[in-house]
Amino acid sequence: xxxxxxxxxxxxxxxxxxxxxxxxxxxxxxxxxxxxxxxxxxxxxxxxxxxxxxxxxxxxxxxxxxxxxxxxxxxxxxxxxxxxxxxxxxxxxxxxxxxxxxxxxxxxxxxxxxxxxxxxxxxxxxxxxxxxxxxxxxxxxxxxxxxxxxxxxxxxxxxxxxxxxxxxxxxxxxxxxxxxxxxxxxxxxxxxxxxxxxxxxxxxxxxxxxxxxxxxxxxxxxxxxxxxxxxxxxxxxxxxxxxxxxxxxxxxxxxxxxxxxxxxxxxxxxxxxxxxxxxxxxxxxxxxxxxxxxxxxxxxxxxxxxxxxxxxxxxxxxxxxxxxxxxxxxxxxxxxxxxxxxxxxxxxxxxxxxxxxxxxxxxxxxxxxxxxxxxxxxxxxxxxxxxxxxxxxxxxxxxxxxxxxxxxxxxxxxxxxxxxxxxxxxxxxxxxxxxxxxxxxxxxxxxxxxxxxxxxxxxxxxxxxxxxxxxxxxxxxxxxxxxxxxxxxxxxxxxxxxxxxxxxxxxxxxxxxxxxxxxxxxxxxxxxxxxx
Amino acid sequence: xxxxxxxxxxxxxxxxxxxxxxxxxxxxxxxxxxxxxxxxxxxxxxxxxxxxxxxxxxxxxxxxxxxxxxxxxxxxxxxxxxxxxxxxxxxxxxxxxxxxxxxxxx
Numbered sequence: 001x002x003x004x005x006x007x008x009x010x011x012x013x014x015x016x017x018x019x020x021x022x023x024x025x026x027x028x029x030x031x032x033x034x035x036x037x038x039x040x041x042x043x044x045x046x047x048x049x050x051x052x053x054x055x056x057x058x059x060x061x062x063x064x065x066x067x068x069x070x071x072x073x074x075x076x077x078x079x080x081x082x083x084x085x086x087x088x089x090x091x092x093x094x095x096x097x098x099x100x101x102x103x104x105x106x107x108x109x110x111x112x113x114x115x116x117x118x119x120x121x122x123x124x125x126x127x128x129x130x131x132x133x134x135x136x137x138x139x140x141x142x143x144x145x146x147x148x149x150x151x152x153x154x155x156x157x158x159x160x161x162x163x164x165x166x167x168x169x170x171x172x173x174x175x176x177x178x179x180x181x182x183x184x185x186x187x188x189x190x191x192x193x194x195x196x197x198x199x200x201x202x203x204x205x206x207x208x209x210x211x212x213x214x215x216x217x218x219x220x221x222x223x224x225x226x227x228x229x230x231x232x233x234x235x236x237x238x239x240x241x242x243x244x245x246x247x248x249x250x251x252x253x254x255x256x257x258x259x260x261x262x263x264x265x266x267x268x269x270x271x272x273x274x275x276x277x278x279x280x281x282x283x284x285x286x287x288x289x290x291x292x293x294x295x296x297x298x299x300x301x302x303x304x305x306x307x308x309x310x311x312x313x314x315x316x317x318x319x320x321x322x323x324x325x326x327x328x329x330x331x332x333x334x335x336x337x338x339x340x341x342x343x344x345x346x347x348x349x350x351x352x353x354x355x356x357x358x359x360x361x362x363x364x365x366x367x368x369x370x371x372x373x374x375x376x377x378x379x380x381x382x383x384x385x386x387x388x389x390x391x392x393x394x395x396x397x398x399x400x401x402x403x404x405x406x407x408x409x410x411x412x413x414x415x416x417x418x419x420x421x422x423x424x425x426x427x428x429x430x431x432x433x434x435x436x437x438x439x440x441x442x443x444x445x446x447x448x449x450x451x452x453x454x455x456x457x458x459x460x461x462x463x464x465x466x467x468x469x470x471x472x473x474x475x476x477x478x479x480x481x482x483x484x485x486x487x488x489x490x491x492x493x494x495x496x497x498x499x500x501x502x503x504x505x506x507x508x509x510x511x512x513x514x515x516x517x518x519x520x521x522x523x524x525x526x527x528x529x530x531x532x
Numbered sequence: 533x534x535x536x537x538x539x540x541x542x543x544x545x546x547x548x549x550x551x552x553x554x555x556x557x558x559x560x561x562x563x564x565x566x567x568x569x570x571x572x573x574x575x576x577x578x579x580x581x582x583x584x585x586x587x588x589x590x591x592x593x594x595x596x597x598x599x600x601x602x603x604x605x606x607x608x609x610x611x612x613x614x615x616x617x618x619x620x621x622x623x624x625x626x627x628x629x630x631x632x633x634x635x636x637x638x
Contacts, residue, residue, distance in 0.1 A: 118614050212591045226589035255599045258591070290571050297574065338574045349549070356550070358629055363620035370631040376552040383551075389561055391549045393568055396537065409575055411586035416578075418587050455564045456571050472590020497591050 003028035005527075008090045008185040008239040015078070015089045022074035022089030026067050026133050029091045033062065033135070033183045036161070036526050041139045041154030041174075043113055048156045054164055056526055057156040058178035060096050061104050062136040067091065070133045077131075085131030087246055092127055092186040093178045095171075096137035097144055098230070099219040100124050107221045108152040109142045111355045111362045111382030121219025122254065123188055123230045123247040130246040135184050138174030143352070144195055144223045145386040147461040149173030150452040153384050159448070160203060161524035162487055166445040169199030169461075175233045176203035180524050186243050187233040192224045193340055194440075194465025196231050197477035201440035201490025204479040204524065206240045206507070207233045209465075211498050212472035213258040215244075216251035222351040224344040227469045237478060237508040241265040244500060263501050273509045274321030276434040276502070279328035279424060280314055284438035288334040289460045306439045309481045309489045314437055316513050317506065328424050328431050332416040336466040337459055339417065342397045342410035343470075349394025352387060355379065389455055418471040425473075425496035434502050439464055440477040440490035468494050476503045478510060482519045535566045 003011065003025050014020045038055025039045075040062065077084040099105045099117035106112045120128075128134060139158050141151045148167035149157045158173045160166040161181040168177040172189030176199035179187050189196040191209035200207025208231045215230045222228060232243035242265075249262045285307055288299050301307070314324045357363035357378030364377035383391075397406035424433050442463055451458050468475040473494055480491040491510075495503045514520065537545070542562045546553055553561065609615065613625075621628040 115618065118618070212589060213593075250599060252599065252602060255601075256589075256593075257599060258593075258597045259599050260597050290567075335575065335578060338572050341568050341572045342575070353550075357620060358627060360618035361620075368630050370633045371629050372550070372633055374630050375550040379550055380552040385557065385560065388549070388551060388553070388557070389564055389568075391551070392542075392545045392561060393565055395545050395548045396541075396565065396569075397572070405576070406572060408586060409580070410572075411588060412580050412584045413575055413578060414587040414590070415584055416580075418590050454567075456567045459568075459571075470587075470590055 002032070002182070004032040004182045006185070007236050008087070008234065008242055011090055011185065012088065018078070022071040022133065023068070025089050026071040026091055029135060029184055030064060030067070032181070033059065035530060036181050037183060039156065041108070041152055041156060043110055043153060045155030052156045054526070055159065056161055056164070056177050056181045056183070057158050058093065058138045058174040058181065058183060060106060060108065060137050060139050060154050063103060063134055067133050067135050070128070074131055074133070085129065087127060087242065088131030089133060090131070090186060091133045091135045091184045092188065093135050093138045093175060093184045094124055094188045095140050095175050095190060097140055097190055097221045098124050098188060099221070100134065100137065103137055105137070105221070106154065107143045108140045108154050109382065109384065109387065110153045111379070113153070113362065115361045119219060122216035122251045124219065126247045127188065132186070132246070138178050138187065140174055141171040141386065142384045143221070143387050144171035144190060144192060145348070145390055146170045147194070147198055147458050148452055150448065151384060151386045160445050161526045162204060162445070163485070163525050165447055166487065167202065167448055169202030169445060171195040172233065173199045176200050176205055176207070179203070179205045179233050179235055181526055185235060185239055188247070189231060189233050190220060191229045191231055191469065192227045192344065193469050194462040196233060197440050197465045197475055197490070197492060198461060200233055200477045201479070201488065202445040204488030205233055205235055206237055206479070207231070207477045208240050208244055208500070209468060209475045210244060210248060210500060211474045213256050214248050214474070214498065214500070216254040216257050218251055218253040224347040225351065226347060227344060229469070237504055237511050238266070238269065241269055241504045258498070260498065265501055265504055268501060268505055269508045270512070271505060272320055273317050273506055276322045276506065277325055277432055278314070278317055278322050278506065279325045279431055279433040279436045281328040281330040281436060281438065283330040283333040284464055287442040287460070287463055289463070290456060302439060302442060305483050306444070306489055310437060310439050310491050313480055313491050313510055316510060317437070320509055320513060325431055325433060328433065328436065330420045330424065330467070332413070332420050333467050335413050336417060336470060337463055339410040339413045339470060340462070340466050341393070341459065342406050343414065345390050345394035346398045346407055347394070348390040349398070352391050355382065357382070386455070414470045417467050420467070421471045421473050421494070421496070434495065434499070435506055436494040438492045438494065440492040441465070444483045444485070444487040444489055464492065473497055474500050474503055476507045478507045480510065480514070482522065536569050537562060537565050
């Protein structure tokens with residue numbers, strides 16, 4: 001076992017016992033990146049070569065010098081007997097949708113490819129203040145618009161470490177892939193419809209979407225401002241809790257952060273699940289999606305092996321003293337995607353209007369007749385197809401003559417989705433749940449090229465994760481087995497506002513109870529292929 | 533399934549969005565827009581009570597957990613040149629743009 005494969009909490013202990021240095025940990029991660037990552041994503045990166053097809057390609061920008069300097073600084077603090085912070089010497093990657101001062105902050109888009117952020121996002125600043133070491137910026141779907149990373153303008157796009165012919169999920173695909181491949185123990189992602197939890201499930205890692213307002217969005221390049229949540233990806237629940245501890249909390253620079261003290265996420269982590277009420281909902285065991293040809297809606301049961309893992313998880317929790325409540329109605333789950341198609345597009349179109357080739361980022365090199373022509377040419381050349389699609393849809397559904405029919409209606413449907421959760425978690429209500437246990441995704445990872453281009457089918461990959469974004473409630477995805485192709489299956493825990501401590505506690509109980517299962521010993525394919 | 537967004541409406545949206553598309557992109561984008569609208573169509577069939585309020589974001593913000601407003605005070609940025617330097621074209625501290633079209637309102 002190399003240092004880069006150890007959990008953050010173990011590395012932290014070894015560092016404080018002076019058995020390893022921060023420099024050695026960082027170097028171990030850099031060596032792993034060297035071995036498995038291949039060439040970084042770049043503009044006009046061309047078709048993948050056979051060699052590319054075996055690599056992870058998590059990174060857009062590797063900040064090696066900065067990482068080594070940060071690691072040395074931690075070692076100096078330790079040598080001087082100073083407290084270097086709770087995440088001292090722990091390497092992490094950052095989804096390239098966060099601004100980090102002095103680094104290219106690209107959103108995986110041509111329009112921001114040359115933008116060097118003049119300031120640092122609050123969650124990154126807090127990670128660094130806690131002593132964590134930034135390894136670099138990792139790839140994503142362009143502006144986060146996708147569930148596979150294939151839409152990135154920086155190619156080759158990330159691949160799934162469990163099988164590089166498959167997508168890592170998205171949009172935090174580079175984050176999930178970098179953590180799964182042992183390139184970093186932690187990564188900072190964002191979740192607008194499932195963009196932390198879905199890639200976490202696809203890559204066999206833990207992903208936490210905190211309650212909306214729990215983690216600051218300052219310095220996050222905005223997509224859907226009422227939905228975006230920064231959060232951790234990690235290889236185990238303890239590490240995810242450690243990271244959430246570092247990044248959560250009010251921020252004067254983001255007025256939507258909740259002015260609530262941050263609880264100790266580690267204190268009760270291993271207190272078990274006895275007495276907790278955990279629900280299962282039939283509405284999370286079926287998927288509803290439009291047929292690509294007829295447009296008719298079809299309801300389909302979930303793949304049996306995914307449902308089986310969720311029911312097995314329920315059995316494990318029951319055996320540890322949790323009470324499993326069956327048949328919790330969440331009837332508005334199926335409207336999550338249609339409502340999201342409206343709400344997120346309106347917010348995206350609004351947020352993308354700032355990219356105009358004037359103040360920063362890409363400007364067309366072509367001659368232009370006037371400012372409007374500059375806007376049009378710049379945006380046409382700078383944006384890929386997915387941002388264009390979202391802008392156009394946002395313009396349409398928010399147009400004066402349609403907004404009552406679409407936008408206002410979607411916001412009212414959002415109320416119904418929120419009510420499903422309020423009723424399930426109401427401490428005085430019929431169900432009184434501490435958490436809802438569901439699958440994270442309707443399928444395991446799909447093959448590269450299998451879905452990309454069909455924007456509707458791609459969006460339905462988020463069907464089981466997006467309701468939590470509408471409702472603002474927290475969710476945790478944790479790996480819970482492998483499918484028949486050896487690809488990870490994720491299970492999801494959803495809870496009431498600010499219930500991260502109990503969700504993490506349940507997730508940790510599931511992790512500990514299944515610690516000795518054979519699938520947990522299996523490594524992703526890209527690591528199995530490493531010499532030695 | 534008839535296309536709700538016909539080529540004329542589409543051209544108007546492209547103009548509003550300040551985009552300029554080639555034919556191939558336009559064809560793909562219009563097809564996907566119509567496919568997405570079919571998915572959105574499902575919303576129209578949901579019975580909604582008349583007094584059902586909107587939710588503009590999920591978590592309620594009662595005053596006790598809301599951020600207090602910041603003091604409205606001017607805070608100088610330490611290095612404005614650093615910001616200006618990001619502009620594709622600048623001159624003497626100003627951002628340079630081509631001619632700004634003017635429309636005279638009647």
